[in-house]
Amino acid sequence: MQHTPELAAPNAAEELGHLTRAATSLGRETVDIGGFLQNLDDRCHAQLDSLGGVQNHTKNLATNSERMVQAVQRMTETADEAIDRVEKSTSFIARNGQNAQELAEWVRSVHSESTTVEEMLQAVRLSNTEISDIAWQVHILAVNAKIEAARAGQAGKGFSIVADSVSELSQKTADAADTISATVARLSEWMARLHQGAQTTSQKADEVLDRSAEADHALSEIEQRMGSLRDDAHGLSSETDAAKESVDQVGGAIQTIITSVKDVTNGVDEATRRCNTLVDTSENILQHSVALGGDGDDSEMITHVQDLAGRISEVFESALSRGRISFEQLFDESYQPIPGTNPEQVTTAFTKLTDSLLPAIQEPVLQNDPNIAFCAAIDRNGYLPTHNQKFSQPQSNDPVWNAGNCRNRRIFNDRVGLKAGQNQAPFLLQVYRRDMGGGNFVLMKDLSAPITVRGRHWGGFRIGYKI
Structure with a gap:
């Protein structure tokens, strides 16, 4: 009697690695689709506004x-x-x-x-x-x-x-x-x-x-x-x-067009909402697969961002111990606008401290890995006090140029920024389109780890790198 050879048992780590990479790819594709839907949604709303103006003129x-x-x-x-x-x-x-x-x-x-x-x-x-x-x-x-x-x-x-x-x-x-x-x-x-x-x-x-x-x-x-x-x-x-x-x-024709565009806009809004849900799902899959031991392309970067977040926690606690800042000032949320800035920039009680402590941690990261586009610490509300030097230029009279080159002391309370600032899990990997101003977007990965000071969640450390 002939015996059929038994199939080898699948390697769990290898499968988790495949799952991790698949989740990353799914997130990337979903974010790309979401960006397309967002652009379509913006155009639909712009068309609605234009049609509304045409309708008023027609009336x-x-x-x-x-x-x-x-x-x-x-x-x-x-x-x-x-x-x-x-x-x-x-x-x-x-x-x-x-x-x-x-x-x-x-x-x-x-x-x-x-x-x-x-x-x-x-x-x-x-x-x-x-x-x-x-x-x-x-x-x-x-x-x-x-x-x-x-x-x-x-x-x-x-x-x-x-x-x-x-x-x-x-x-x-x-x-x-x-x-x-x-x-x-x-x-x-x-x-x-x-x-x-x-x-x-x-x-x-x-x-x-x-x-x-x-x-x-x-x-x-x-x-x-x-x-x-x-x-x-x-x-x-x-x-x-x-x-x-x-x-x-x-x-009558314009009213029909408006009704049709509204239906399309509502459909795009619903598709965008579902796409965002799908992005969240892909991120959760990635989180769990890595937690189970999946070896994806981002494993080393995850370890790196967690280490950097820990170093920032340490320097903050040291500043508290030396009396350079009070606990209340470190967690200050009274954001004071800087007059004449466009986009608006703000300061808090801890801005001067981060300006003195964070560049020594953040700048070497960019120098050692050219694939990294930026790295910066943000508080739990998405406020980024001290950015990399290349993104901390003095503002000009051009708001479009400012949006891409003067990104320090700004609040990034978009979906990606808020999730990175409010996340308290060991790490958070997101795929998103980075707005560089002037209608220019770059598909990026945003990897963050929480920053805690004396047991209280202060915010997160973000690393953005190209896909």
């Missing part, structure tokens, strides 16, 4: 469109009323123009007939002069007849009576002639003034008659243009109605 545009439609409607009604009034006014002016033409023609006729009237008055004047002469001659004859009757005596008495009557009649005739002369003189003066006025008026009448055609043409043109204005107003009314309808449609 304002819709309101203005409604007002414009109402204004155009009023303009159309006004144009209709105006063209109606223009037509009535044109008809009235046309009638007045006709009357003016007839009046001008009459003035012309008066002016032309005034000469004839003057000639007639002159004839009357001449005739009246002859009547005056005849009356005077009759008066002379009556006087002579009365003289002869007086010579005749009693026989000429009847003839004397006739002579007196003739004399009286001639006197009345002379008086009437004088009256006629005076009347004719006044009539002549009136006719002269009438002639002069008729002459001036006739010239104006000629202008009226000459320009009557121009006036008719101008009135016709006014009527045509008002008709065009009315037609344009009605056309504009139709266009504004169509524009308002388009604006309303755009508003």
Whole structure:
């Protein structure tokens, strides 16, 4: 009988090593996905903000469109009323123009007939002069007849009576002639003034008659243009109605887009939350696998960070023992902003102490391992008082440059920073994207170990190194 060879039992340490590396890889991939989701979430929120602004502008545009439609409607009604009034006014002016033409023609006729009237008055004047002469001659004859009757005596008495009557009649005739002369003189003066006025008026009448055609043409043109204005107003009314309808449609489309983007944003937020949970899970798997003896790529770094955290605990306790700082000052949480800093920097009662003690521990770490990007101690709230020298530059006027080069005395209360500061387990390994400012991110590992002083948790020591 043949025996099947037994399979060798798996090496537990080796499997834990695989598990450790798998957990690290899972964390890296999950953080990368989380970064993508975060960027997508930021863009979604930015789009929502932009769409909100567009929606507000669209609402304002819709309101203005409604007002414009109402204004155009009023303009159309006004144009209709105006063209109606223009037509009535044109008809009235046309009638007045006709009357003016007839009046001008009459003035012309008066002016032309005034000469004839003057000639007639002159004839009357001449005739009246002859009547005056005849009356005077009759008066002379009556006087002579009365003289002869007086010579005749009693026989000429009847003839004397006739002579007196003739004399009286001639006197009345002379008086009437004088009256006629005076009347004719006044009539002549009136006719002269009438002639002069008729002459001036006739010239104006000629202008009226000459320009009557121009006036008719101008009135016709006014009527045509008002008709065009009315037609344009009605056309504009139709266009504004169509524009308002388009604006309303755009508003509805924008609302639909906003609703869709909100749904996407909510989905991205949920995916980000789940991704963060998955990151936490991968970190817990890594923690437990290393605790069980898993030999991952980070084993030596874990030992290193724990040793550095222990050294910082020792120098803090030594400072307390020597009276360089009080226990309350070492755990001070009253962060005082430094005026004019951007991003904001703060100080506490222990900042000067860390500036004097920590560089001797932190700087050699960077010099001995070029793969390490930074190492620094933070308190339990994420406050980083003393950073590496290359990240502790004086601030400039450029906030973007400051964000990447002036990282000391700042509070990093993001998820990674707070977890590193608040962690009290032997170590914490996190994978994250480091914000270098200006939209630049670097995928990093963040390894930290707790710092305790006289049994109280002060914070943690962080080492960041590239993946």
